[in-house]
Amino acid sequence: MxxxxxxxxxxxxxxxxxxxxxxxxxxxxxxxxxxxxxxxxxxxxxxxxxxxxxxxxxxxxxxxxxxxxxxxxxxxxxxxxxxxxxxxxxxxxxxxxxxxxxxxxxxxxxxxxxxxxxxxxxxxxxxxxxxxxxxxxxxxxxxxxxxxxxxxVKTKEGDRWEPFYLGEPDLYYFRFPMFDNTLQTYDDPFQLTFEIDSKTFKGPHDYKSDPDNGILGLLLYRGASRPLKTWIYDRPLTVGQLLNLIETYEVWNTDSLINKVRECRDKYEYIFLQIGFCRPINIIGKTNKVDYICFKASVDAIVERKFDDKIQLVQIIDLPTPQFARGLSNTSEDVGSKDIAIIGCGAIGSKLAYHLFRTGFEKLTLIDSDQMLPHNYLRHGLSMGGFLDNKAKLLKEFLKIMLPKFGGQIKSVEEDVIPKINSNSLHNDIIIDCTASAMLLHAMDDHRPDLSQSIVRFAISDGGKVGLVYFNSTKGVRLSDYYMYLLRICVTNSEYEEDFCQWFKTESSYTLDKVRIGEGCHSNTMVLGDDLISTHAGIASNLIRNHNYNNQNNEIYLSFLDYDWPGSCHTDRISLPDFKQYDVDSSEWKVRLPKDLEDLIRVQSRRAGKNETGGYLMGCWDIKRKVVYILHTFVPTDIRGTHSKLTLGTGGWKNEIDRVQKLTSGSLRYIGDWHSHPKGSTKMSNIDVESCATTLYSEMDNNRFLCLICNNDQLSFNIISLNT
CATH class of the missing domain: 3.10.110 (Ubiquitin Conjugating Enzyme)
Incomplete structure (x- = not known):
């Protein structure tokens, strides 16, 4: 057949x-x-x-x-x-x-x-x-x-599982998905009863809550050991169809469900059935694998087996959580869970806090002793109210409204932060300085050996055209070293010459209406647009979220806005070497220089072999803190050295010092010389003293001259002044 x-x-x-x-x-x-x-x-x-x-x-x-x-x-x-x-x-x-x-x-x-x-x-x-x-x-x-x-579902391309959709819902249920991440680890079927406020439900057309005090909630979970790989499209319309669906997908049996609902019959008129399935991978729009189909039904209809009674389709709408914010913004759990202190809650600090909180950073300590004034709202992250109230307090209250269930870990400190820095009483994982305060910078430098945290400094400059983000993770680099190293980079790396030179030139012509390093944007006369502040704050937030805090690298990020044309933007990244610090012989002065520059001087000394060699030194004098920075060296073309004598020469020196001063707008100056003693000690000879004194008297304009002497083993530093 x-x-x-x-x-x-x-x-x-x-x-x-x-x-x-x-x-x-x-x-x-x-x-x-x-x-x-x-x-x-x-x-x-x-x-x-x-x-x-x-x-x-x-x-x-x-x-x-x-x-x-x-x-x-x-x-x-x-x-x-x-x-x-x-x-x-x-x-x-x-x-x-x-x-x-x-x-x-x-x-x-x-x-x-x-x-x-x-x-x-x-x-x-x-x-x-x-x-x-x-x-x-x-x-x-x-x-x-x-x-x-x-x-x-293109899992290899990072796709996620499509959620259930049974059509337009009758009701919406807003909730915080606190339990879902735990639920997805439960292999066996799971049932849970709970009570929810009827006001939690919202209807698409002026829904009025039920007159009772609450609704019985019943969570039915199929178990993670049997992930559901298919989709449910047919919407049950009656109690009978709903119970059949629960049986078909082996979530629970009908008799057990009816008995559970019967236990609560005297207290509740309605039941909210939340039927959960574990899916093979995370759901689109969620940070876990648990997906739900939900219905509201009459308790009496279920207990009395009134299978033809109508039910209502409920759509769960998850309210955002920090974990969801981290997933949405691709912020790692390791970074997003860190405890952060933001010092300075003004224009840039408030916007940075706003960005970080919205991307999942829930542990924030907001520090500011200043009060909110009317003009602040033109550039601040907040937009209304609270005149003369504390900025940190207002910002904390605003963020708590955004995620009310998760604002408990936001703290505000409404007092001067410097005593806390001096006493090392900030114990956060990351400390972010948004104050542009020179005094705070030096306080953090002075106590850096006592601080185990990562330090971030965020400031803007050049009328908002330049944004600076410093990442400081090791004790070998001070915050004050960062700007100094930028001066060095400007004269040693042609890639940065154009942008840095323009920036330094603007810095040197600072007026009260511009913003520079060490100057905040608190004044109502400061010319600085909210759009520029917001752009820099967004860049800084992105850098902070994506920084690797485990690699102990010290880095500078410089963002240039409107330098080429209005709306243009580019960001440079520069890694800092450690800085070495030395005591000056018979003096209270200190010398600081980048390790790569020290290595260069040592290499040049070794290459000269038995003959003396040397060069000119350029850098900066910090008179107030008695620190001299060595940031650049130049070896003239006509240098002549023997085993006991050095003629430094001047070949190319004038062109070099003119170039350096032009690029740095005079910030780097001639500060002294260095030379080697191949076989001798690093102490100054009488000839050295006489030569330095002659140079000091004839060429130096700051009454000081630095002499660096090196041999194969060590460096020594001496300062000659008109007073010695």
Whole structure:
């Protein structure tokens, strides 16, 4: 006996055929070209559109949920140009037994139609405005190919699992998903009863809460050991259909559920059923694998088995949590969970706190002793109220409103921070200085050996055109070293000459209406736009979120805005070497120089062998703190050295000092010389003293001259002054 031929039941079989297809021949030809001559007929759809009945080759094997050739209907408006940007097209699987539950990217069911497939994640009309009908057909082929290969959820590309969608909800339930991350670790089925306030529900059309004091909540969880890999599209409308769904997916049995609800019958009129499934991977829009379908039903209807009673579909809307904020902004858990102190809650500090909190940093200590004045709101992260109140306090209250359940870890300190720095009483993981205060910078430098935290300094300069972010992770570099090293980079690396030179020039011509390093933007006469502050704060937040705090690197990020044209922006990154510090012989002065510069001097000394060598030194004198910075050296072209004598020469020196002073706007100056004693000690000889004194008297304009002497083992430093 021959096997019985099974005829495939199709949706198109119930539709009237359009006999005259000539007017649609262009579209039909394109369909035949792209879909293997598969066009069958034109049909009239129930809503007045036309349907092109055809098929797409999937290549599916006999054990697949798909057919080798899947029949489809392409629906389009009857009297529109197929390439019109406003065209709306749909694709419906034509066979009535199409297994929708095995696939994501399925659109909600329309009245009188099967479900359609979702080809793009953006608005279709936006997509079609820039694509053609041929592109549309290619999307159809791609969808079915991916469906056959199990690749509609592209996990290798970082895609996530599509959540359930059963149609437009009757009610919305707003909640904090505190339990979901824990729930996804429970392998076995789990049930939990709880009470929720009826006011937690919101309806799409002026929903009024129930008159009772609460609603019975019942969480039914299928268990993580059986992750659900299919989708639920058919919405249960009655109590009976809901209980059948719970049984079908083996979430719980009907009798146990009814008995549990009966226990609470006297107290509650309504029940909120929250049915949870663990999915194979994290859900789109969530930080975990748990997805829900939810319903509100009558307690009496369930207990009395009134299976025809209507139920309401409830959509859970998760309120944001810090963990979700970290996931949304791609902030690592390790960094986002750090305890941060922000010193200075003015324009840049408030905006930085705003960005960090919104990207998942919940442990914030806000420090500022200043009060809010009316003009502050033109540039501050806050936008209203609180005149004469403390800035840190106001900012804390604002952030707590944003995430009310998670504001408990935000603290405010409404007093001067310097005593806390001096007493080492800030124990946060990261301390961010947004004050642009020179006094605070030096206080942190003085107590850096006692601080184990990472230090970040965020400031703006040059009327808001330059933003600076310093990352300080080791004790070998002081915050005051950063600006000094930028001066060195400007004269040793041509890549930075143009930007740095322009910046230093503006710094040197500082006026009260500009912003420079060491000057904040607190004044109501300070010319600085909110847009520039916001841009720099956004860049700083991004850097802080993505910095590797475990590598102990000291780095500078310089962001230049509007330097090339209004709206232009680029950021440079510079790594700092450690700085070495030496005592000056018979003096209270200290010498600081970058380790790479010290290494350069040592290399030049060794290369000279048995002969003396040397060079000119350029740097800065910090008279107040008695620190001299060596930042650059120059070896003249006509230097001559023997084993006991050195003639330094002047070849190229004038051009070099002019170049350096021009690039740094006079910040780097001639401060002294260095030379080697290949075999002798590093103490100054009488000839050294006489030579330095002569140079000091004839060439130096600050009454001091630094002499560096090195041999193979050590360096020594001496300062000659007119007073010695």
């Amino acid at each position: 021959l096997p019985r031929l099974t005829i495939m039941a199709k949706f198109s079989d119930s539709l009237p055929t359009i006999e005259e297809a000539t007017a649609f021949s262009t579209v039909i030809n394109i369909i035949n070209q792209f879909l293997d001559e598969s066009f069958k007929k034109l049909v009239a759809l129930p809503d007045g559109r036309i349907g092109y009945v055809c098929s797409v080759i999937t290549g599916a094997a006999s054990n697949s949920n798909l057919k080798y050739r899947e029949p489809i209907i392409i629906a389009s408006p009857r009297n529109s140009d197929i390439e019109s940007p406003e065209m709306t097209l749909n694709v419906y699987p034509d066979r009535l037994d199409f297994p929708f539950t095995y696939f994501p990217h399925i659109n909600p069911k329309e009245e009188g139609f099967p479900r359609s497939i979702c080809l793009v994640r953006e608005n279709f009309n936006d997509w079609y405005a820039e694509h053609t009908f041929e592109d549309f057909l290619c999307l159809i082929i791609k969808w079915f190919t991916d469906a056959k290969d199990g690749n509609l």
